[in-house]
Amino acid sequence: MKIIGLNGSPRKSQSRTGQLVQEILNSAGAAGAETEYLNITDLKLDFCIACGKCHHIGYCILKDDFEPLMEKIIAADGLVVGSPVYIYQITAQLKVWVDRLGGPTIHCQKLLGKYGAVVSTSGGAGENETAQYLEATLINTGMQCVGRIASGIELDGLLPLDSPLMQNAQELGLSLVRAIEHKQEFPEQTQVHHQFREFFRYVISQQQEAWNWEYKYWQEKGWL
Template sequence: MKVIGVNASPKGKDSNTLKLVNAVLEGAKEEGAETEYIDLYTLRIEYCTACGTCYATGECTLLDDFSDIFDRMMNAEGIVLGAPNYIDCVPAPMKALFDRMADAIHCQMLTGKFGCSVCTAGGSGEYEVVGYMNKVLSTLGTNIVGGVGVAIGRDPTALGKAEENARALGKSLARSIRGELTYPDQDEVHRQKREYFCQLVKYNKDRFAHEYDWYVQMGWMK
């Protein structure tokens, strides 16, 4: 059971968001998970050029750290996303990561995984960002366990309570991976989403050759 934390804060070891991500990972570790951490600000992620090569071949023409990050996410059963609030959204490296996952969305590559998100803010908007990151995970096929957001500017002591909540979230994440917590409503949403993308890929079979092969391989092509 492996859980990976992906953080998009420019503050390195001084990041308050890092404290929340680490708390989730600690909670998961207490439940027996192996954990891994990725700091997006130490890596290079180029902007998607919308060339469509990934749809056809499964490969990206851009040579940077994206493929390694995505492979590490694919090798985990649980994914934790962390970001500070940048105008009710995520910082650029996290958005660049998301934009490079169009092929993974079409193929629903994170199906069967579980995820959650954490966010720190100055004054407000923390839960808008948590909701956005969780929506991205869901769009990729992930079942969402929950999220933690905290506005430190209003109450600096709130971070401590948020870390406690994040640790509990990590425990829930591990329990979900073990099958102790189930999400039938989300499972049905994902089933319908796979059917939608299956038809999209089937209709564009000539242009989306890699994705068509993926659906056949997964046994999802109808």
């Protein structure tokens, strides 16, 4: 079992979001998962240029770290994504990655069957909306989300390991491992996946030429 953690804060080792993401991974690791922690600012990710080629060829033409990152995520069973709140939203750095999911990853539900968890921290406002946005993003890729940590953190520096927030992170790590092990179903999220497929069945069927790779993927999956 492999679980990737992706932190969208530019504060690297100082990041409180990152500390929580890492604690989720530590707990998952203690329960037997192999884990890998990544900082978004260590990756070269350029803006989506809306060329639309990914729909036709199945991958992004930009030569940066996006495709290698997605290969890692696709090879894994779980993904933890964290972001600090920057003016009621995820960070711009993380949004670059999210926008790039708008091609085959979302259209073809490439992360179907995987499990996720999200973390958002703020100075006191916007953490729930930001966590909800991250969850909705992961669910849109086909994943199911086992839970979230959304916290308006006041303290600077390292959080004590026995603080309630760190305990929540430890529990979330365990929930993630259990969900992966037992292929847990979250019926409301499965319903969202069904609704997505209903809507996109029409969209994809209208785009056989322009979105040829995605059209073929849907055909092979028997979704058309």
